[in-house]
Amino acid sequence: xxxxxxxxxxxxxxxxxxxxxxxxxxxxxxxxxxxxxxxxxxxxxxxxxxxxxxxxxxxxxxxxxxxxxxxxxxxxxxxxxxxxxxxxxxxxxxxxxxxxxxxxxxxxxxxxxxxxxxxxx
Amino acid sequence: xxxxxxxxxxxxxxxxxxxxxxxxxxxxxxxxxxxxxxxxxxxxxxxxxxxxxxxxxxxxxxxxxxxxxxxxxxxxxxxxxxxxxxxxxxxxxxxxxxxxxxxxxxxxxxxxxxxxxxxxxxxxxxxxxxxxxxxxxxxxxxxxxxxxx
Numbered sequence: 001x002x003x004x005x006x007x008x009x010x011x012x013x014x015x016x017x018x019x020x021x022x023x024x025x026x027x028x029x030x031x032x033x034x035x036x037x038x039x040x041x042x043x044x045x046x047x048x049x050x051x052x053x054x055x056x057x058x059x060x061x062x063x064x065x066x067x068x069x070x071x072x073x074x075x076x077x078x079x080x081x082x083x084x085x086x087x088x089x090x091x092x093x094x095x096x097x098x099x100x101x102x103x104x105x106x107x108x109x110x111x112x113x114x115x116x117x118x119x120x121x
Numbered sequence: 122x123x124x125x126x127x128x129x130x131x132x133x134x135x136x137x138x139x140x141x142x143x144x145x146x147x148x149x150x151x152x153x154x155x156x157x158x159x160x161x162x163x164x165x166x167x168x169x170x171x172x173x174x175x176x177x178x179x180x181x182x183x184x185x186x187x188x189x190x191x192x193x194x195x196x197x198x199x200x201x202x203x204x205x206x207x208x209x210x211x212x213x214x215x216x217x218x219x220x221x222x223x224x225x226x227x228x229x230x231x232x233x234x235x236x237x238x239x240x241x242x243x244x245x246x247x248x249x250x251x252x253x254x255x256x257x258x259x260x261x262x263x264x265x266x267x268x269x270x
Contacts, residue, residue, distance in 0.1 A: 030143065030171060031142060031178075032139055032143050061168075063171045064172055064175075064230070064233045064236055067229075092160075100221060105226045
């Protein structure tokens with residue numbers, strides 16, 4: 001199953017693979033598009049996935065508002081007994097996750113495949 | 122570095138609206154790019170500007186489109202200086218808690234000032250707390266390059 005939603009600067013593609021829901025974020029999660037990101041992630045989490053993988057390889061920018069959207073989804077996901085894994089961030093986004101200490105809140109994997117491999121271990 | 126109240130050479134006034142803020146941010150980033158700042162430096166400036174503009178709109182102007190945001194700037198090949206002023210009552214930045222503490226990691230808000238401090242060379246507020254000054258030194262950016270002439 002796959003679906004796609006977008007604003008002018010942020011596109012979100014969703015698929016089911018390897019027992020997980022994968023959401024690929026493409027573009028920028030900036031002051032205009034961050035609300036769209038949060039709405040879409042919260043909508044996904046309402047489906048109660050056990051594992052939601054956010055593929056960040058196509059995300060070139062995210063601000064604190066966008067990070068807040070991911071965190072809000074994380075909190076809701078945990079409430080339902082699931083978890084969010086971040087996969088393949090660019091060096092800039094990884095640095096952002098490190099400086100905010102969010103690498104202590106989220107597992108971060110080098111690739112979507114690596115995130116999916118965690119499921120089998 | 123303390124807040125410098127002397128006017129900067131350029132300024133623009135916009136309605137307190139995120140799309141208008143986004144447009145001016147894009148214009149300023151094009152100038153920065155044209156000056157040959159590295160990708161890392163441009164990312165830092167974009168992030169800091171975005172955080173300052175969102176704070177001015179949300180916390181300063183309370184999302185009231187009838188209020189204004191004033192952006193002033195001085196950009197050259199050595200450094201980028203921006204000031205972002207809102208029409209709110211101001212605040213005390215030192216009272217904003219550290220969002221990297223373990224008990225605050227799950228909170229979705231409160232990271233803007235910390236990010237600006239982390240990615241800039243200097244961040245300062247005026248006495249009232251309704252105008253922030255952002256300074257990014259080009260020499261502080263890794264993988265610096267100059268455009269081919």
